[in-house]
Amino acid sequence: xxxxxxxxxxxxxxxxxxxxxxxxxxxxxxxxxxxxxxxxxxxxxxxxxxxxxxxxxxxxxxxxxxxxxxxxxxxxxxxxxxxxxxxxxxxxxxxxxxxxxxxxxxxxxxxxxxxxxxxxxxxxxxxxxxxxxxxxxxxxxxxxxxxxxxxxxxxxxxxxxxxxxxxxxxxxxxxxxxxxxxxxxxxxxxxxxxxxxxxxxxxxxxxxxxxxxxxxxxxxxxxxxxxxxxxxxxxxxxxxxxxxxxxxxxxxxxxxxxxxxxxxxxxxxxxxxxxxxxxxxxxxxxxxxxxxxxxxxxxxxxxxxxxxxxxxxxxxxxxxxxxxxxxxxxxxxxxxxxxxxxxxxxxxxxxxxxxxxxxxxxxxxxxxxxxxxxxxxxxxxxxxxxxxxxxxxxxxxxxxxxxx
Numbered sequence: 001x002x003x004x005x006x007x008x009x010x011x012x013x014x015x016x017x018x019x020x021x022x023x024x025x026x027x028x029x030x031x032x033x034x035x036x037x038x039x040x041x042x043x044x045x046x047x048x049x050x051x052x053x054x055x056x057x058x059x060x061x062x063x064x065x066x067x068x069x070x071x072x073x074x075x076x077x078x079x080x081x082x083x084x085x086x087x088x089x090x091x092x093x094x095x096x097x098x099x100x101x102x103x104x105x106x107x108x109x110x111x112x113x114x115x116x117x118x119x120x121x122x123x124x125x126x127x128x129x130x131x132x133x134x135x136x137x138x139x140x141x142x143x144x145x146x147x148x149x150x151x152x153x154x155x156x157x158x159x160x161x162x163x164x165x166x167x168x169x170x171x172x173x174x175x176x177x178x179x180x181x182x183x184x185x186x187x188x189x190x191x192x193x194x195x196x197x198x199x200x201x202x203x204x205x206x207x208x209x210x211x212x213x214x215x216x217x218x219x220x221x222x223x224x225x226x227x228x229x230x231x232x233x234x235x236x237x238x239x240x241x242x243x244x245x246x247x248x249x250x251x252x253x254x255x256x257x258x259x260x261x262x263x264x265x266x267x268x269x270x271x272x273x274x275x276x277x278x279x280x281x282x283x284x285x286x287x288x289x290x291x292x293x294x295x296x297x298x299x300x301x302x303x304x305x306x307x308x309x310x311x312x313x314x315x316x317x318x319x320x321x322x323x324x325x326x327x328x329x330x331x332x333x334x335x336x337x338x339x340x341x342x343x344x345x346x347x348x349x350x351x352x353x354x355x356x357x358x359x360x361x362x363x364x365x366x367x368x369x370x371x372x373x374x375x376x377x378x379x380x381x382x383x384x385x386x387x388x389x390x391x392x393x394x395x396x397x398x399x400x401x402x403x404x
Contacts, residue, residue, distance in 0.1 A: 003036045004353055007345040010337050011063040011302075012039035015073025016046055017314035018388075019305065022327045023073045025392050026334060030399065034353060035338070040067065044095055046076045050088045057095045061102035064302050068344060071337035072099070072304040073330065093139070096304075100134035104187055105296035106194035107132040108265075109277040109306050111284035112291060112328055114365055116378045119262075119284045126263030128280050131198065131206070132273025133191040133222075134294055139270055141181035152178050183218070185225065190297040192226045195267045196234045196245070198295070205244045208267040209253035222269060223247055277306060286373050288326035293336055303336040305329035313388075324372035325388040331361055331395070360398035369394045 014023060031037060042060035049056055064070035076082060077094040100107070110129040146152070155166040169178070199206040208226050210219040230238075230245050238245055248256065250272060257266060268276055281290035290306035306329055313323040335354040342350030365374060368382050375385045386394060 003034060004347070004349050005036050006038040006341065006350065007347065008069075008341065009038040009040045009067055010341050011060060011067055011070035012041045013044045013060050013070060013072040013075075014041065015044055015075040016309045017074075017076065018310035018317060018323065018325050019074040019307075019330055020045060020309075021314070021317060022325060022330050022388065022392075025389055026327060026331055029389075029392050029396050030331070030357060031334065031338075034399075034403075035350070044072070044075050046078065046082070046086050046088070046092075049075075049092060049095065050086065053089070054092050054095075054098070057098045058102065061099040064099070064103060064300050065296075065298075068300050069337050069341045070300075070302040071333050072096075072302060073333075074305050074307060074309045076309055097139035099302065100294060101136070101140060103134075103294060103296040103300055103302065104190055105134050105294040105300070105302070106191050106198075107134045107273065107277075107292060107294050108198060109273075109281070109290055109292045111281055112289040112332060112362075113284060114362060114378075116366060116380045117285040117289075117374065118379060121258060121283050123259060124262045124283070126261060127284070128257065128260075128262045129198075129202075129204070129265045130273055130277040130280055131191075131195045131265050131267040132277060133188070133268070133270050135187040135191070135270065136183040137181050137270040138179070141179050143180075144178040146172050146176040146178055148175050149173050154180065183221075185221070188222055188225045189229060191267075192229045193233070194295055194297065195226075195265065196230065196238075199243060199245070199265050200234075200237060200241055202265075203241055203243060204264050205246075206265040206267055207253055207256070208245070208247050209250040209272070210247075210269055211250055213249060219269070226267075281306060285377050286326060288329050288371075288373060290329055291332045291336065292329070301337070301340050303333040303340070305333050317388075323388045324385060324391075326371045326373050327388065327392055328361060328365075331392075332358060356402045357395075357399055360402055361395045363398045363402075364391070364394045367398075 040063050042056055044057060075095045078088055078091050083091050108129055108131050111127050113127055150172050152169040154169050156164050158164055195206055210222050212220040212223045278287060281287045287307040292304050292306040294302040310325055313325045317323050335358050339351045339354035369384050369386055371391050372385050375383045
């Protein structure tokens with residue numbers, strides 16, 4: 001077939017380690033033979049982030065605001081060991097956190113499910129979507145390593161310099177650690193509306209959980225804003241759609257989720273969503289089988305894999321060893337971005353190609369061709385474990401058959 005021509009570029013954000021290797025394989029074998037890719041490329045690999053003092057991350061996020069659709073490879077958020085390993089100038093913050101702050105979006109993560117891979121939680125029958133607030137909190141916090149005795153205080157001054165609030169956080173008698181974090185009403189409002197709109201779009205109940213009994217100002221603000229927006233803007237729409245919104249404490253939500261059948265959206269604050277999406281992904285099968293899309297209030301979309309850079313596999317690959325790394329989440333990041341680009345640009349052939357590619361990858365696994373992580377989970381006879389690249393090539397076989 002002739003290659004599908006794209007009208008508008010999407011923003012391509014390259015990444016680190018094994019996922020960077022997979023990124024290249026997917027483009028070479030599954031995209032470039034079929035699509036004339038139009039992409040504005042940004043290298044978010046850690047060496048380039050260091051070389052640009054992380055300006056490249058900001059540039060990539062601004063490009064997503066310009067073009068409306070981005071696709072991102074997994075990247076390293078460096079700790080002290082990584083600073084030493086890569087000889088970095090400093091310990092850079094999470095690139096995902098930077099991008100999310102600029103786009104002010106909500107992350108929706110859902111597992112890729114297959115009949116041959118049953119959830120470890122026996123009650124779960126349907127996918128659970130995690131809606132993660134993608135702004136502020138611990139990801140944009142200010143931290144300090146307290147060296148010894150002293151007083152930690154928190155205060156707030158208005159624009160005229162008048163102190164409106166001042167309180168002692170703690171009187172340190174020994175060394176310790178200190179952190180201050182924040183959020184904004186307008187970002188929480190965007191989060192609430194994104195969640196309610198998504199629930200209406202896919203016709204699923206939505207749960208929101210926090211810990212307002214302990215955090216009587218911070219978490220309670222989230223709870224109040226959600227309820228105010230729901231009552232004033234969405235209550236009647238939800239009743240008409242036959243779906244439900246309710247709030248509960250996060251510990252109660254965890255118990256309810258484990259006992260449920262699934263098939264709903266679970267909205268969480270930033271850190272909670274980070275943790276719970278990994279739990280949901282693992283319980284449904286594998287973190288490498290989790291889709292992730294950041295949706296901003298002004299209609300921008302950034303697709304990525306929900307997992308990290310698969311460091312252990314990268315070290316093996318670097319030593320010349322064969323790896324069997326699951327590429328599904330990275331592949332679905334590309335298909336999600338291409339489908340959205342096709343939808344926004346009025347290119348049904350691009351949307352159709354993205355769907356065919358997803359179906360080809362699912363068909364390959366359902367037929368018994370899979371990477372090592374899935375082979376240990378799949379309940380089916382005659383499984384064939386493939387290497388990282390061989391699995392991608394097998395998906396290509398199924399894709400070619402589908403197109404033919």
